[in-house]
Amino acid sequence: MADWWAAMGAAERVRRLADWGLHELLESEAHEAHRLEAQGRADQSDPYHQASMAAARERAELARAEADNQLVEHNAMTLISMVGALDALVEELVPSARKLLVEVRARQLVEEVRAQHPEAAAQVSDAIHEGILQTTQRLLAERIGSIDAAPRGAGASRWETVLGHAGLQAPPDRSIPPDLDEALTEVVALRHVLAHRAGRIDTRALNQAPSLRYVDGDLVRVSRDDYRRYSAALWTYGEEIIRRLLGGLAPDGTAPLAEWRHNYTINA
DSSP states (O other), X not given: OHHHHHHHHXXXXXXXXXXXXXXXXXXXHHHHHHHHHHTTOOOTTOHHHHHHHHHHHHHHHHHHHHHHTTTHHHHXXXXXXXXXXXXXXXXXXXXXXXXXXXXXXXXXXXXXXXXXXXXXXXXXXXHHHHHHHXXXXXXXXXXXXXXXXXXXXXXXXXXXXXXXXXXXXXXXXXXXOHHHHHHHHHHHXXXXXXXXXXXBOOXXXXXXXXXXXXXXXXXXXXXXXXXXXHHHHHHXXXXXXXXXXXXXXXXXXXXOGGGGGGOSOTTO
16 A cells, blocks of 8 residues: 555656646746856857857747646656556555455454364364464465456456455445546556557557547547546545555545545646
């Protein structure tokens, strides 16, 4: 869980720094003029002054173009990192949770037998008891079998299928809202396109996420509005998984899932 929080925070932090940097670069000419004046080189006929101001003007123009383009590349790369962080959370969490469940159930079974036969249990040494416990755990693990914890597919089912192997699927009273599932479906499809298709939409993405507003061959353009929607979906779903894991230890006042669209970073 800590790794997931750190990865999500790092992805948004890099994007936020890029955004702040662009706003600073927009003022490059003013900053450069102030610097030159402080150095006593405010003479506009000075070749050094002219070259410095030209370079500052170029920086400002590049920043303006990127700002007008809504940081589409930064938005896309951040979302790729976020989907990867969510995949990693589930892929690492489920095997660990299954192992813990096996250990807990094995202890329950052994204690049930001890309670049924207290006199015989009293004759069993600690070493033998531990051996019985370990054998019970091994047999339970073999009975439930191994699983493939790698998330596959799109939408919430990409992770819900894997989470179900550890009893961490969505409870009946807190199911994933359809619009949240739609956003997750779209962002996973776009992640594939961005990572493996150089950002150009293909039929696979359109088949996975029919709600996408693109047509085959379009280049993906993740606007600020898109970023807010997709990042809110990923944040909300990841936090929901952690909420399930914590159970009664989860903080009170968890926001309704229906309000997931508001769960984005202010700077987004």
